[in-house]
Amino acid sequence: MKKVLCIAAVLCSAIYVKAQHVVAASTIDKKVDALIAKMTLDEKIGQMTQLTLDEVLQTSGGAAIHPLQIDTVKLKEALLKYHVGSILNVSGGANTREVWYGLISKIQEFAAKDRLKIPVIYGIDAMHGQNYTVGATFFPQEIGMAATFNPELARREGEITAYETRASYIPWNFSPVLDLGKNALWPHIYETFGEDPYLVKTMGAAVIKGYQGDDIGNKYKVASCLKHYLGYSFPLDGKDRTPAWIPDRYIREYFLPSFAEAVKSGAKSVMINSSEINGIPVHASKYLLTDVLRGELKFTGIAVTDWQDIKYLHDRHHIAATQKEAVMIAINAGIDMSMVPYDYSFCQYLKELVNEGKVPMTRINESVKRILRVKYELGIFEHPVGNPDDYPKFGSAEFEAVSLKAATESITLLKNTNNILPLKKDAKVLVTGPAANTMRSLDGGWSYTWQGDFSDKFAADKNTVLKAIIQKIGKENVDYQPGTTFADAVDIDATIAAAKKADVIVLCLGEPSYAENPGNINDLSLPAIQTQLATELAKTGKPIVLIMGEGRPRIITEAEGKSAATIMAYLSGNEGGNALADILFGDANPSGRLPFTYPRYPNALVNYYRKNIENGNSDDAMGYNPLYEFGYGLSYTTFAYSNLHISKPALSDGETLTISVDVKNTGSRAGKESVLLYISELYASVTPDTKRLRGFDKIELQPNESRTVTFKITPTDISFINDLSKRVTEAGEFKIQIGNQTQSFNYLTSIVPSRTGKL
Template sequence: MKKLYITMISLAFLNGLCYTVNAQKRPLAASAIDKKVDALITKMTLEEKVGQMTEVTSDVVSKSGGGAHELDPEKLKEAIMKYHVGSILNVTGTAYERSHWYDVISQIQKAADQDRLKIPVIYGIDAIHGVTYTVGSTLFPQEIALAATFNKSLARKMGEITAYETRASYIPWNYSPVLDLGRSALWPRIYETLGEDPYVVKTMGAEIIKGYQGNDVGDKYHVAACMKHYLGYSFPLSGKDRTPSWIPDRYMREYFLPSFAEAVKAGAKTLMINSGEISGVPVHASKYLLTDVLRGELHFDGIAVTDWRDIQYLHDRHHVAATQKDAVMIAVNAGVDMSMVPYDYTFYTYLIELVKEGKVSIARVNEAVHRILKVKYELGLFERPVGNPDDYPKFGSDEFRQASVQAANEAITLLKNNNHVLPLKKDIKVLVTGPTANTMRSLDGGWSYTWQGDLSDKFAANKNTILEAIQQKIGKENVTYEAGASFDSLQNIDETVKAAKNADAIVLCLGELSYTENVGNIDDLNLPAAQTQLALELAKTGKPVILVLAEGRPRIVTDAESKSAATIMAYLPGNEGGDAIAGVLFGDVNPSGRLSITYPRYTNALVNYYRKNLENGNSDDKHGYNPLYEFGYGLSYTTFSYSNLRISKPELKDNETLSISIDVKNTGQLEGKESVLLYISQLYASIAPDTKRLRAFDKISLKPGESKTVTFKISPKDLAFVNDVSKTVTEAGEFKIQLGDQTQSFNYVSEKDQPSRTGRL
């Protein structure tokens, strides 16, 4: 017994010594928090450290059955006292009042306070467009719609309000924003992204993070952001969720990495890892991506947490680990700090064994634990593990709702308006029909009150569907409603057509029901045939059809859209989306949204706007780039003119800045907002250049007849691309600027680079 005791003391000493040596590798100017973390880690046993790296779902510490969610004191005690669990996430099946969240978090932190070192638990949740699991929260448009506003201040405002209401639910960690590049139209999570453009994703994403974390992430109104899903998750070859991607390193760095690099600069505290695999390598097993690139190149020093069960899946799905224990070894050595296990304690058991066997170093464990504890200190959890219920009087307030209203209003994108059929007059008879017309699920999407958003009609019952918003706008007596079709089958079509003949206009609401992740996988991007058939039958009446698309991805609607008099892309505009759509339809809102994705015309013609020149087609190829609507497209009820494009100099040199200015005038009769998009094209380069790339944007408001000058500053680094040896370079040559219908060229001259390309091989 004495020998065993001496051995334990020796292990504890070596444990602390290893940590001290590891800590000394950090910069000498360690923060006060770093010093606190260092001191705490020297007191921790291996078991306590590994516990901090373990994250379980709330089901593990809750009573099963019985309907209402209730913690199980014995299970909670086991999680904290035996396994020293550092994090808990999620909640099952429904949304709860703030009072319930207060009880849950209080019980968990009270249990944590009974453990030897009294380390608080960090609770995490997916609040990607508002707080998901709390009744009465403010739900904003999904990210794909937020991006369509091209309004950076709205992105930050959404972050601030979501952070406030997440903390008001006593939760300090938000698994958001999604920084994946929305390039694959089939992918079921594209609506969670900020669209297809790398510059928009990195810019709007950084604003959301700044909103979440504020100037002091530890105050009672902000939360730790979690940039996800690192890296390349959104571009699976099949379009199906969690299926393999094939992305070369150069391509990855050019398009997918910039949003995460910008998020690190913005101070994001945590990161969630891509569940898939890239070119055959699961990201959870990639030391290159998780350590060499993430830590070595981006200098990220926050928590890297797995996604759901993804270490276990290294064995079960990816087959790169022969056993579950090997999976833990591979993932932790690759750079994983925290395992979202989430249903058991196998990760804890295996990792302790691996450290004792010398297969995972104590230094690697200490490194991970340091990051976890540092975030807990930064969040103020040691001083304030549970918030004060009285500190959040603005939760669910009208002030917050108005911000969501503005975001929805600015997101709605008018794609077609033949003969100025819109806005509609308020004294006409309208038929409202289609499967998305009378459900909040098609406005909110997934991650709304529940994972799949399947209870939105219950928890958002006080919000207006599209139908209800139109009824409020022009009076129920002027509105007829017929379903016409479900999402995949016709319903009462004869009655619907008959009603259409008696109406002055038809508002046809097509699209999708809520979904996310693999539940949303589809085999065909075409809109279900029943919805198209409904559109074609209604068009035969000769009445103007206003097509409203409420959908999480750009389903192919070419046949139906060809018959519409006007087309509105609503995306998933959130709880205030019904009112925003009605406002656009009847002229109380002047639409200003621009497409954040390219809307394809055909199922297999899925090309992003920053295509290569080879994809444009030529005289012998009639199947080149020809989308239904291009990224950045959107109409208004007023008109804008662009003039006097000017640059500060004809040549840009190293360490210089080019000033680009344009005059924008409202030439119509209504006040309106205009997103000013700066595209720049490099004519020739050592890597085939993109046709054009968005390099800056701004949004302005103009009264009728008013003009404003918009100025952008461009430096050589803004023109850079990743070359064939994965280096970011700016090559000398000619560049073309495009702002509206105005173009101008300039040259970049550099002594460091090769001469301008002539186009010859």
Template sequence: MKKLLVSAIGLSLLIGTCLMAQPKKPAAAKSSIDQKVDALIAKMTLEEKVGQMTEVTSDVVSKTNSPIHQIDPEKLKEAIMKYHVGSILNVTGTAYTRQHWFDVITEIQGAAAKDRLKIPVIYGIDAIHGVTYTTGSTLFPHEIALAATFNRNIAHTLGEITAYETRASYIPWNYSPVLDLGKSALWPRIYETMGEDPYLIKTLGAEVIKGYQGNDISDKYHVAACMKHYLGYGFPMNGKDRTPSWIPDRYMREYFLPPFAEAVKAGARTLMINSGEINGVPIHASKYMLTDVLRGELHFDGIAVTDWRDIQYLNTRHHVAATQKDAVMIAVNAGVDMSMVPYDYTFFTYLVELVKEKKVTMARVNEAVHRILKVKYELGLFERPVGNPDDYPKFGSEEFRMASVQAANEAITLLKNNNKILPLKKGLKVLVTGPTANTMRSLDGGWSYTWQGDQSDKFAADKNTILEAIQQKIGKDNVNYQPGAAFDSLLNVSETVKAAKNSDVIILCLGELSYTENVGNIDDLNLPLAQIQLATELAKTGKPVILVLAEGRPRIVTNADKLSNATVMAYLPGNEGGDAIASVLFGDVNPSGRLPITYPRYANALVNYNRKNLENGNSDDSHGYNPLYEFGHGLSYTTFAYDNLHISKPTLNANETLTITVDVKNTGQVEGKESVLLFISQLYASIAPDTKRLRAFDKIGLKPGETKTVTFKITAKDLAFVNDVSKTVTEAGEFKIQLGSQTQSFNYVSNLDAPSRTGRL
């Protein structure tokens, strides 16, 4: 951290010098909400303020050993009247009806209205791919599948519908989106990310946030977004959840910070902090990250909430605080506004003591409470702490379901299609087999009805598994089902092989069961051997094998993929995923998904696409970059031709815009959608440049024979990188454009009148 602190000090000196040279600007007038917040804070006691900074789980205010979930009035009274708790979150239990949620939230807000200042509680929930804890809600594909669509409109629509249904559950705060960079394939939260590319994540993440929050989060159809997990959570060195990362400051700024910077620009009102540590410093203890960067550079003014028990863990896990009380002091002084305690009131007790002992200033407490109350006012909770049940007629509607269908259809990614075996004819005799073939758990994943998604087969019983969708698509008489294998053991292999011999084609469904967080930790990225053995035995029949992967991360399937005639990546496509897979397999949907991650060929060859040139290998090295499938890969049932790549000028000067156009034609026989990905490479730079970087994308639909011209506009800022002193710069030099099969080069020139340096971020 010494280098980071030196950089921060240098930045402070630079800012100080600039401020001395500039006339002092008058303070901006306070908004009406800020004035209301200031007036309320002036009335609050220390205990009432600290209570607002305290978040407990619903378990704390619920009855124990009850066959059904019920709020315990005495526990709730203690939480509100004694500890003035400002927030409650939902994590455990099961999915409830809207009526139950109405009863729960009404009781909680009713108790809050009896406290002295009548400050409403802000209830939070992880609605990360739809409202995961409400029965009958619309469950979308997980974020990794959303990213595969490369479709901004789908991302925005997912946000809007999820917000609508979250508010229809009377909950105003959504712990989403996940903006972590999914760089470590082992990490069990890969499926919650939007892939490995910063530009893709920041672009789709901003759309989700705009969908969640709309133009006014105080209305009854929008919620406060919570960007998470700030910062660097998705790159643990050992691939396990909540374990250390080692990320240099310039690398952090180059790859991990941009999605959060974009989210702040998009207006995200809250943020959840990374549970891990970077370079030995827990983020919950890092004033550099939580104050200097987050507040000073990104200018984020919303709530920074901890993740689960993470202040306590500064003492018990990270060992940077000798006591629990020290942990509270360190975290709050670093910049934490709200503690997800979540099971007791120790944070409240310790923080009150720390303020009285002057180890935490009242100014720091007031700052945190101001942010919390401001979001509550912005959400309209003071005027409408509980919504009106009659305001949400579209909850679980066919309109919303079809939006999920579209998302799943566009997410499914065709990785391989030898001899154009797909789409299949509907009159074929089909064997469906494999552990993911007949369970909703492998379509919905974690955070579905329960934390681990282990009750999806119960709550999504009216939805189609892959098997059921295929049966509906081509008729049960044409479908034979044999499980063949569980996730880690073989079952009725001989019966399955016999069924395969009597079928025209085998649809082999492999992958993972639902999981999330540390429960999903694995020691081996290889898919369990039993699943590969099943593929091997089926391939011996000589019947064509269609491999369908339903999984939350790219498990190594190289040996199974070698045996398949076609390979389809389904990710975790949600409740409509079974139908989407069947529609792709039998040609009712033309696949258009693209990989938002690099799919590795080997378990120990985990290199992301935006690699350094040294990772490419050379004539003397047979172990260079060689993934099974590269980021951005995805096939279609039609063909697209790229032509007439044109740039507006051969040389781009600072403060100018380069216009790039390319013609894309559907040269096949069926209508299709194409994700047009603009990659740009800098050939030489002071920091070793990436082999290529995604700098823009668009998705278009084309009828057979139709041509569309796609236009991108690039500025110096779009070509920037972070140098060795953590400054974002654009250096003069040659750049190569790649659009499909088309390539072209241009030069960037900076000058003294328009310096190439673009700033700190």
């Protein structure tokens, strides 16, 4: 009886909260409508305009003065003449909270002097923590968070990032990135949650929940922004902002699910893909921006451009003969806010277009309503600037501990020959390689600066891999030689000499930090000098522990062949050095899993959910043969799977299939295991993927402890997009795989898809 009453109380509470939200939404809509009725065309267009911070700062010699200070003449023009509704970005490097407070306070002070007193919505790219505020908590980049296979950690990261972003007096975060990380060359890979659609949508929804909670008006929450809608991550040549060719069926099968799930999770804004798909820039695609995003996904929030992308419709894409035509195309397609970001041309062109009847007033009102609604929901009409005293946990030890936990769970052990790891703490260790003593290979881009090139300055109090190892086992047990930079030799001979005196070599290879276009590469191979360093060190006969600090899977096949142990560290954040040292010396047990397929060769870039014909024949050396497959990762303990059970041999329409498996820790120490559920359809009208991730759960087990892990599957969970771009589940046989356990079931349906696409 007590249980029944408890359930009833929970249901009543949920209904009450939902009712409150409905009332609040209705109240906000009335306020928005009343405000719009008072607005002039200039004021409405101003709300649709977003400037970069640099345009309102004091400068000297063309550069912003530091610490940053507002130029009141420029700000007056922006807010009182053009009624600009949004400002974004950081100028130079990260600011202190005090500087942010001064900037945001001055901006909102001037906004309150405008006729209608509409506050500015300030936006920032807080990609892995509030990375533009000094002293904030940095987490692993999204690719590392994906490797944790732990949505609860992603949600917690979102909560802390939201807290520290609001503590910086900013209510709008241009995150998460929900692009599918399919092409390993692409420089944004580290910003994604990996190559699998289910993993991306699950982790993305979790971090959005952390950012927004149930009420973005809460002083510890922010509005999220989904990036980059849609198909941005699959350019043909792997370069940033270059064309993609993606059939509609393929978009819907692989790229759209993460955005659809995020919209269901209540995301408040979306940033648009800067590039083009099938020859159509996404900023010009009414089909993607209105028909799909608004019509199918039912998205009601703000659609904001990326950096001056309306201008690029003319300058780069050449689909608009003039800048004015570019504005017309983008707004009519469905854009709400233009990240201009350097001038007021957008305001001028859009006003002319409305007066000429080329952009209807209904479109303007739609966009302004969406923008104002989010501003009201954020509570910035009532509290445009936060209270500095409300954020005592900013940069706290509590938050740092969560960051360390995330870094530890992300780091992925790929090889451990003869259990060389963990190392003994009295071992003589040579630490070498270009990634060994720099925070740039732990933090990556979007860290203090856009390119992350000053992380060693801003994070000087944090531990690089070298510093963490010294702290762990003592300076007397550690020798350090850089060996090489990321591209050039330093003193390989000295490094070899030091290696001969060591018991073990910790070789840290990888990439320096980068973001966007500066991260473009022509060759996925690791720079030759780094491979040469590994080869020369191997000749000493001393065991090599290879650590990869990188944002994408660079080709390491030759160097990796020389190692006794291999660790993928990704870009694990400010606590990454400490997490690595804990794992190297056994104070933590690795549990990360690869969120992408690690290629063996530069052009063998095949995702794990490949088609069967990509597998190759049994004697085909050119078939699917990655260095490591998606989902792979080792532990210092072992796990055994048994008793895979399904609740029924056949699944029918409207039913649920329960799948369970027993997992036992068969080793001698506690460990965490990501239990991955794969399902394969054996035959279908569209060639089926070899296998697809359909569920996962992360558990912790003590030695000899067992647990039953359960998944529930509905027909929708095993559906696919057919050749008519319709989601269907076809009758047939399906294979389940969890660990080394397999089982089959049949799906029986009375619904037969017609060739017209109607079900």
